[in-house]
Amino acid sequence: MLRTVNRVLTALVGLVLLALGLAVLFAGLDLPRRWNVAMPSGWPWTRPRDVVLSDAERTRWTDEGWWWPVALAVLAVLFLLCVWWLLAQLRRQRLDEVLIDSRDGEGATLRARAMENVIAAEAESQPGVDRARVALTGRRRQPRARIGLVLTAHAEPGPAVHRLRREAIGHAVTSAGLESLPAEVRMRAARHRAERVS
Known part of the structure; x- marks a missing residue:
C-alpha cells in the first residue's frame, strides 16, 4: 500500500x-x-x-554575496x-523470476516466489528456527537472498546460520544450477508472551 x-x-x-x-x-x-x-x-x-x-x-538579496x-x-x-x-x-526491489541453467543450452526461468517459499520452508524445518522469510533481489542471472530468521529461545545463531548455508541455500544453488547465492541473514529471537501461573 x-x-x-x-x-x-x-x-x-x-x-x-x-x-x-x-x-x-x-x-x-x-x-x-x-x-x-x-x-x-x-x-x-x-x-x-x-x-x-x-x-x-532577483535584486532583493544583491547586497548579500x-x-x-x-x-x-x-x-x-x-x-x-x-x-x-x-x-x-x-527500481524493482524483488525479483519476479530467476534464470537457471537447464544444461541444454537454452536455459529456463523459475518463479522467484517459488524459490523463496522453498528456501523459507527448508529453513523453518531446521532445529532452532521458529519462522523464516526470504526475498530474492539482484539480477535474474545473479540473484541475492535476504533472509530473516526468528530463532527459538534456546537456539544458537552460529549453527543455525551454518545449517542454513549448507542445507537451504546449498540446495537452492544446486537445484537452480546457480554459481552462488549470496545471502544476507538477519536474526532475532522469538518473543513469547508471559503466561500467568496459578
Whole structure:
C-alpha cells in the first residue's frame, strides 16, 4: 500500500512540475498570442519577455554575496535528491523470476516466489528456527537472498546460520544450477508472551 501511495505522489509531483514547465515554455514561445488563447487573469507568464523572477525579486538579496551561490547549491542538491528518489521508486526491489541453467543450452526461468517459499520452508524445518522469510533481489542471472530468521529461545545463531548455508541455500544453488547465492541473514529471537501461573 505504501509503495502505491509513494508512486502516486511521485507521479502527481511530476505532473505538476511538468505542467509548470510547459506553461513557461508556452509563454516563452509566445503561443498565447499566436494561437489567440486568452490566459487566466493573474497568470504570471503570458509573453516571451516575462520572466520567472522579476527584477525586484532577483535584486532583493544583491547586497548579500552569499545568497545566489547558496541558493543554486541548495537547488542542485535538491534536484539530485529528487532524481535519486525517482530512480529508487522505479527500481524493482524483488525479483519476479530467476534464470537457471537447464544444461541444454537454452536455459529456463523459475518463479522467484517459488524459490523463496522453498528456501523459507527448508529453513523453518531446521532445529532452532521458529519462522523464516526470504526475498530474492539482484539480477535474474545473479540473484541475492535476504533472509530473516526468528530463532527459538534456546537456539544458537552460529549453527543455525551454518545449517542454513549448507542445507537451504546449498540446495537452492544446486537445484537452480546457480554459481552462488549470496545471502544476507538477519536474526532475532522469538518473543513469547508471559503466561500467568496459578
